[in-house]
Amino acid sequence: MLFNRYLKIVILFLWLIVPAYLQTIWQSQTNVSEAGLEYSAFDNQTLLFQYSAKSLILCTAQCFAIANCRTFDFNAQTRRCRLFEGDLSTSGSIIASASTQSRVGSIQVSPAQFAALGAPCSSCQGNRYLVCIEATCQCLPHTYFDGSVCKSQKLLGAKCNMSYACRTDLNYTCLPRKQCGRKCVTRTDEFFKEFYFVAASLQLGTTVGGRSNGAPGNSLDALKTPAGLFIDPYGFIYVSDLANNRVIRLREGSLNGTIVAGDGTADATNARLYQPAGIYLDSAMNMYISDSKNYRVMLWKQNASTGIRVAGTGISGSLLSQLNNSGAIILDSVGNMYISDTTNHRVLKWALNASSGTIVAGTGVAGPNSNQLNTPYGIYLDETNSYLYIADTLNHRIQRYRLGNPNNGTTVAGGNGGGTGNNQFNAPVGIYLSNKTGALYVADHLNSRIQRWDTAATNGVTVSGITNVAGANASLLNLPYSVILNVNETFLYVTDFNNNRVQRFTLI
Secondary structure, three states, X not given: OOOOOOEEEEEEOOOOOOHHHOOOOOEEEEEEOOOOEEEEEOOHHHEEEEEEOOOHHHHHHHHHHOOOOOEEEEEOOOOEEEEEOOOHHHHEEEEEOOOOOEEEEEEEOOHHHHOOOOOEHHHHOOXXXXXXEOOEEEEOOOEEEOOOOEEEOEOOOOEOOOHHHEOHHHOEEEOOOOEEEEEEEEEEOOEEEEEEEOOHHHHOOEEEEEOOOOOOOOOOOOOOOEEEEEEOOOOOEEEEXXXXXXXXXXXXXXXXXXXXXXXXXXXXOOOOEOOEEEEEEOOOOOEEEEEHHHOEXXXXXXXXXXXXXXXXXXXXXXXXXXXXXXXXXXXXXXXXXXXXXXXXXXXXEEOOOOOOOEXXXXXXXXXXXXXXXXXXXXXXXXXXXXXEEEEEHHHOEEEEEEOOOOOOEEEEEEOOOEOOOOOOEOOEEEEEEOXXXXXXXXXXXXXXXXXXXOOOOOOOEEEEEEOOEXXXXXXXXXXXXXXXXXXXXXXXXXXXXXXXXXXXXXXX
């Protein structure tokens, strides 16, 4: 919240200050931030009023005088006072200000102030947070009751879990993806089709690699069936350009990439790759590449022109020293590799400098039981909690294994057969776990969508793409493969496999 220290201001609306409350002295409280901060609203529609105030106290009093005001900021240098109707926790954020004398305040409300909700109007006379509507006390316009207090309704693109949490006066509702947006129904011939509209940056993807129209190619501004994806701490995007037999590094703002491994020719020499899949960079910027059709993992040291084989023999097989069409790869903090040995239906842990791996998930035989996997691809290592998450692709589920216990996995998403329902997947491939929220993001490959499964959820919500609708426009995906969040978890990136591009979506 950035309220490292705060000033509590209690203002009593007395007779001389607010004449409308002559019969009730209404006490409220606000928290005020430390100096050097200002408020940044997610949507300018929440700005109620801006004027020049002589002091912070008077700016605060003005916010109290407007019942819908929940947030304000005051710059003592310029005397600018801005009043906002949105709640601080859902409608904006506190950011650093160019002024050292700027502060942010938020009005604090309590359930006791809404105890008269639904009662006859005589019960809320003088209550600044309730209004008489059809003979009963109701929330003010642009607010809704969340079971405890009347909170500010949310605007386009905001998270929601009920329809009236969104600005109904603007025709917003809570969409299936749990975002506020507009829903309209239009007639096309004899059929009705539903269209949902949310903020462009939330619904529409931005192409950050490849061609936005989905056209394949082998030039530096093109991709061909991109698979693996990694983002380094500096924001560079690494893409395993599978059918072009190379790894491309992209910089945000430029669609022209740089080849950092392979040369575009399929080969088993140390300088070449054959359908690279998963990629991972360690803290020294050394790159590990799952060279799937060469049945090996290659280590490409920073700025190297050739790789070093660090896992697999180069020959397909099921021995612990061999790989068979390996998929995703990830490293732990001490350099152990975890490799999704896809066609062997297992995940291997490969210690540093080892000549063979050990099975940490799966049995090597495809199956639906809790100790089995079927064509696993994506993996995510939660080292803090000793969990390994696996996209169990042809079992249409996400399995979680406790490290050190390869015998039993727990289904944490899907597992209800292949399908298009929100509790189902159809061949999930890529997975990523949010470090902030614990939510799983899943590339639901054959459904052409990205699903978010919150912790302990029994179904997911679609955050990009449209279920079972493949396409190449900015709102659609076509067989998404890998999914990853950037370091700050402000953006979600997807390798849009059949559209030959990498798409970026804004997270909410």
